[in-house]
Amino acid sequence: MLRKIIFIFSFSLCFAEESSLFFGVDALNLRADETVYSTNSSHKNRDLNGHRMGILIGYKYFFTENLAFRLYGNFNYGAMSGKDSVSKNSIFVKNMNFLTHIDALYILCNRNDNNVGVYSGINFGYASYDVKNQGFVNGFDSGLNFGVRVAFSGGHSIELYRRFALAISDYTYKFQKIKMHQVDNTGIRYLLHF
Secondary structure, three states: OHHHHHHHHHHHHOOOOOOEEEEEEEEEEEEEEEEEEOOOOEEEEEEEEEEEEEEEEEEEEEOOOOEEEEEEEEEEEEEEEEEOOOOOOEEEEEEEEEEEEEEEEEEEEEEOOEEEEEEEEEEEEEEEEEEOOOEEEEEEEEEEEEEEEEEEOOOEEEEEEEEEEOEEEEOOOOOOEEEEEEEEEEEEEEEEEO
């Protein structure tokens, strides 16, 4: 009887998350800068602000009790708005991203079925911006992301994250070139692990 109690007690203290598939949704606030190049001049429109919603699916693999590797893809769609710094007209941008993420996840603390961890990684994929009355900017998107993750019993987790992306440039019908740069993405995710 004593061995059973010790086994159950030690099992509850040493619970470790396992490798698994996951599916989730995310919502993020984003800030971007647009640089417009024409034949005679260029100007920058700073602080286009907006929101995006998305879905993601992936797999996490635990090498040890505390260290995991995650590979996942996500799609998100949203819009940004701001003012043109020269004409003072409103700017409206529809945006969508298809990204692949590779993260390293480190679990800081395990307590029963709950844990807290941090992660960092790279992402790359395709981004498309439809800038109203200016044209489309499409291209390769890449960046770095950092986050904090809290996992709960039953295979649920919530993440807070930041993503910093590189700039994307493209030629449009109205201007010689437009460069879009997502300066900062801050978001929250809910994941279901199964």
